[in-house]
Amino acid sequence: MRPTDIKNPEYFHKVVDCQYACPAHTPVPEYIRLIARRRFTEAYLVNWESNVFPGVLGRTCDRPCEPACRRGRLEQEPVAICRLKRVAADNKGDITTYLPDIPADKNGKRIALIGAGPASLTVARDLMPLGYSIDLYDENPKAGGFMRSQIPSFRLPETVLDEEVGYVLDMGVNQFFQQRVDSMKAILQQPYDAVFVGTGAPRGRDLDLPGRQEADANVHIGINWLFNVAFEHTSSIGKNVIVLGGGNTAMDCCRTARRLGGENVCVTVRSTYDDMKASPWEKEDAQREDIPFYPDHTPLSFVCENGKLVGMTFDRVKSVYDDDGKRRLESTGEEPVFIAADDVIVAVGQEVAFPWIEADAGIDFDDWGQPVVDKVSFQSSHEKVFFGGDAAFGPENIITAVAHGHQAAISLDLFLSGKDVVNTRPAPNVSMVSTKMGIHEWSYDSTVTHDQRFSVPHLETSVALSDRKAEVELGFDTDIGFHEAERCLNCDVQTVFIEGKCIECDSCVDICPTNCITFTTNGDESDLRGRLSAPADDLDQDLYVSDTLPTERVMVKDENVCLHCGLCAERCPTAAWDMQQYTYQVTKPSQVINIDASGIGFHSVSNVP
Amino acid sequence: MSFYKPKFRHPQLPSNALGFTRAEYEGALSTLCAGCGHDSISAAVVQACWELDLEPHRIAKVSGIGCSSKSPTYFLNKSHGFNSVHGRMPSVATGAYVANHELTYIGVSGDGDSASIGMGQFAHVVRRNMNMLYMVENNGCYGLTKGQDSATADEGSRSKAGAINPFENIDLVGVALEIGATFVARSFSGDKEQLVPLIKAAIAHRGFALLDVISPCVTFNNHHGSTKSYDYTREHVQTGNIVDFVPSRSEITAHYGEGQNHSLNLHDGSVLNLSKTAPDHDPQDRRQAINALADSRDAGQILTGLIYIDTGEPDFHSMMKINDKPLNSLSQDQLCPGNEALQKINQKLR
Numbered sequence: 036m037r038p039t040d041i042k043n044p045e046y047f048h049k050v051v052d053c054q055y056a057c058p059a060h061t062p063v064p065e066y067i068r069l070i071a072r073r074r075f076t077e078a079y080l081v082n083w084e085s086n087v088f089p090g091v092l093g094r095t096c097d098r099p100c101e102p103a104c105r106r107g108r109l110e111q112e113p114v115a116i117c118r119l120k121r122v123a124a125d126n127k128g129d130i131t132t133y134l135p136d137i138p139a140d141k142n143g144k145r146i147a148l149i150g151a152g153p154a155s156l157t158v159a160r161d162l163m164p165l166g167y168s169i170d171l172y173d174e175n176p177k178a179g180g181f182m183r184s185q186i187p188s189f190r191l192p193e194t195v196l197d198e199e200v201g202y203v204l205d206m207g208v209n210q211f212f213q214q215r216v217d218s219m220k221a222i223l224q225q226p227y228d229a230v231f232v233g234t235g236a237p238r239g240r241d242l243d244l245p246g247r248q249e250a251d252a253n254v255h256i257g258i259n260w261l262f263n264v265a266f267e268h269t270s271s272i273g274k275n276v277i278v279l280g281g282g283n284t285a286m287d288c289c290r291t292a293r294r295l296g297g298e299n300v301c302v303t304v305r306s307t308y309d310d311m312k313a314s315p316w317e318k319e320d321a322q323r324e325d326i327p328f329y330p331d332h333t334p335l336s337f338v339c340e341n342g343k344l345v346g347m348t349f350d351r352v353k354s355v356y357d358d359d360g361k362r363r364l365e366s367t368g369e370e371p372v373f374i375a376a377d378d379v380i381v382a383v384g385q386e387v388a389f390p391w392i393e394a395d396a397g398i399d400f401d402d403w404g405q406p407v408v409d410k411v412s413f414q415s416s417h418e419k420v421f422f423g424g425d426a427a428f429g430p431e432n433i434i435t436a437v438a439h440g441h442q443a444a445i446s447l448d449l450f451l452s453g454k455d456v457v458n459t460r461p462a463p464n465v466s467m468v469s470t471k472m473g474i475h476e477w478s479y480d481s482t483v484t485h486d487q488r489f490s491v492p493h494l495e496t497s498v499a500l501s502d503r504k505a506e507v508e509l510g511f512d513t514d515i516g517f518h519e520a521e522r523c524l525n526c527d528v529q530t531v532f533i534e535g536k537c538i539e540c541d542s543c544v545d546i547c548p549t550n551c552i553t554f555t556t557n558g559d560e561s562d563l564r565g566r567l568s569a570p571a572d573d574l575d576q577d578l579y580v581s582d583t584l585p586t587e588r589v590m591v592k593d594e595n596v597c598l599h600c601g602l603c604a605e606r607c608p609t610a611a612w613d614m615q616q617y618t619y620q621v622t623k624p625s626q627v628i629n630i631d632a633s634g635i636g637f638h639s640v641s642n643v644p
Numbered sequence: 645m646s647f648y649k650p651k652f653r654h655p656q657l658p659s660n661a662l663g664f665t666r667a668e669y670e671g672a673l674s675t676l677c678a679g680c681g682h683d684s685i686s687a688a689v690v691q692a693c694w695e696l697d698l699e700p701h702r703i704a705k706v707s708g709i710g711c712s713s714k715s716p717t718y719f720l721n722k723s724h725g726f727n728s729v730h731g732r733m734p735s736v737a738t739g740a741y742v743a744n745h746e747l748t749y750i751g752v753s754g755d756g757d758s759a760s761i762g763m764g765q766f767a768h769v770v771r772r773n774m775n776m777l778y779m780v781e782n783n784g785c786y787g788l789t790k791g792q793d794s795a796t797a798d799e800g801s802r803s804k805a806g807a808i809n810p811f812e813n814i815d816l817v818g819v820a821l822e823i824g825a826t827f828v829a830r831s832f833s834g835d836k837e838q839l840v841p842l843i844k845a846a847i848a849h850r851g852f853a854l855l856d857v858i859s860p861c862v863t864f865n866n867h868h869g870s871t872k873s874y875d876y877t878r879e880h881v882q883t884g885n886i887v888d889f890v891p892s893r894s895e896i897t898a899h900y901g902e903g904q905n906h907s908l909n910l911h912d913g914s915v916l917n918l919s920k921t922a923p924d925h926d927p928q929d930r931r932q933a934i935n936a937l938a939d940s941r942d943a944g945q946i947l948t949g950l951i952y953i954d955t956g957e958p959d960f961h962s963m964m965k966i967n968d969k970p971l972n973s974l975s976q977d978q979l980c981p982g983n984e985a986l987q988k989i990n991q992k993l994r
Binding site: 108109110475476481482483485538539540541542544545546548549550551569570572585586596598600601602605606607608609 | 645646647649650651652653654655656657658673674677678679680681683684686687833834836860862863866874875878
């Protein structure tokens, strides 16, 4: 193999598994270290800079970081990254003094943001400090989008959402709430220099089964029903409730139904239990509230008596997988199952809908009704119109919407400065600094703890079910937060190998607890992987290969289960290994906080021309 | 600074026939200097014992005093161990062996411990053909007392302070050959491909096995002018017989040609496959071994590999007709047969 190019910012970025997996590339180990040092405000700001809604995400994020966490490859459970984020949010001090200044003199450019969800709010957060004038439209009375309308209060208290939405709105965003935008052409006729569409995926799928029309009064579309609960148009439901669907919306629906009078609430899903789309922890939370799941049940019909819904019938199926792993449902041939119900909530998916964008507005749509949007710039076929969040590529999650928002904001800023939105995008902000403080001393806590993942305390179920707004998860206190933070392996502190200093004494090979390092003759990757000190069959994890050493061998390090414990560097007599803190920050149009390995700096970005 | 080694190990570590991973053979975190050759030797012992499927609790580690003799702490922490008096490890090993010859004995000593204060003890344990692995972690200096020249420092070698060693050195390999060692080998801490099979062969050998391992002292003896540095050793190493150890339970599947390669059966049923780089050196011929050593020395090289092996000599156990059963398995009656038996013995001596 060729020597690894560690100057390529993506190489070490990939080693920081959590940050790499996060759509917004939040510098996770950095804020976890700050939490361990009880610097909650700074930890919050590191988050806020990259994901805008740390308090919201610390409760509701889909957490792509956690399955990626290296700790999960070494023991059962990853670091509770998401819950640590909440520790920062719960314990922070006043952050307002750190927020960017908003120039009084605007730069003369006006942008309309359609839909006040996480994507649009992120665009506003990134562009307001640069002097743009921003008009934010939403049909609802308050901003937040699906964070407000679909995530129940028992998971996300309204105060948390209001606070974080407020930080953005208070920058001076012009708010046009309870104003439904009915025409893209009308918006484009107004003197806006650009338009950003962040209208989400607002249409819940329905199930056209026999009896659907007759049962209509007691059949509810999941996201609409959650919206009605959130805005207090709905406050009760029948005693027997079936929730159709196995995603996170279904979990929110069934748990909300339990709080609105549903005594026998069940979830039916066509897939197997394991294949349900809901996050494992959301499934657990629902089951903790005495909600049974019936997997392998395909709905057949709504059953009505005297014009009123009394239940549903289901066909029992099994999942059959073909050679490509593609799933097919086969009926078991058993008698259909009847489940009694006063109400049915249909939570089987949602889709984008743009009835307000006219066919001749200059925006192309594909065959599936999805706008044609550039994956890098988020620009549509109309050069002034950009998309982001669920509206761009279909339903995802909050953190993806935020990541889209950041990228769209870069594009908007480039576009309105007359620059190319694809080819002139800024490179990531990276830095690399040695953590060496003395012989065997590092500026990070290199000791690896063996604690297992701590579980988050929950409100007693009977209390939780009696109050729709009572938050179920209580969050870590600062002590447990510290111990959980200590589980982080500091994967951003990189093992950097300096060939010229190595005397090939093998000390690093001998000490490495997880046998990551091998000195051997070079070969191609598959050959090398077969000759290392320990199996190296996780092809997603790179090999770090040095240049040829005096004995004609190379150093090969499998990054897979490196503990970043620094022992290789401590046992190295010539400092050929160094532990260097690597920071990788996605460049934003207005960088509020600058993180580099020597510390956290706060940038003032006021009056950027 | 790390005070312990994290407990996490590679999740796919292979297991040996006993179901153990290498982790079961490890020891405490080393407190030797970073880069010390001794740590590589410890790692080689871990690897060899794991590959031999030895039960850690059936191994006894014995050592004297010095950096080398600290190192048994850093491997096999589930084995028995005795860190004894300076230069007196052979006596302690002999006593332990007489009490229980069923354990695997790994003696760890250094150039000071064996070639200076322990020279007398070393000579006698060699000629008694005690069944043990006697490993000398040889760095040519007294690392624990700031790096003075030891008795194995080569004449003309320069110390870190700049002084040239005026004395002739003691080559323990040569000494052992002279006084009847039945397994003599030399290796280098920086070459585990050679060291691990040699350790395995030495453990399997029934009789005394000397393994002299050049183990550079990075702190006091790894500079230009030293003849025991990593660079000097790599530049001057001459590989003699390369050993491929085949344990008793595996079949030999490789075909070895005539002449350059031959295999040798050991007492425990395992097989040594030797490939010779010097055609005129038969490792079963002591005279040739002595010559090969002298030739290599004259050429300014360091001969490594298996230098001499004799599988035919009786070991200490059979020569001394020691009881087959370990003392700890004998009953009180057998260990202390009473006054009547004592009187009988005394009677015989009158």
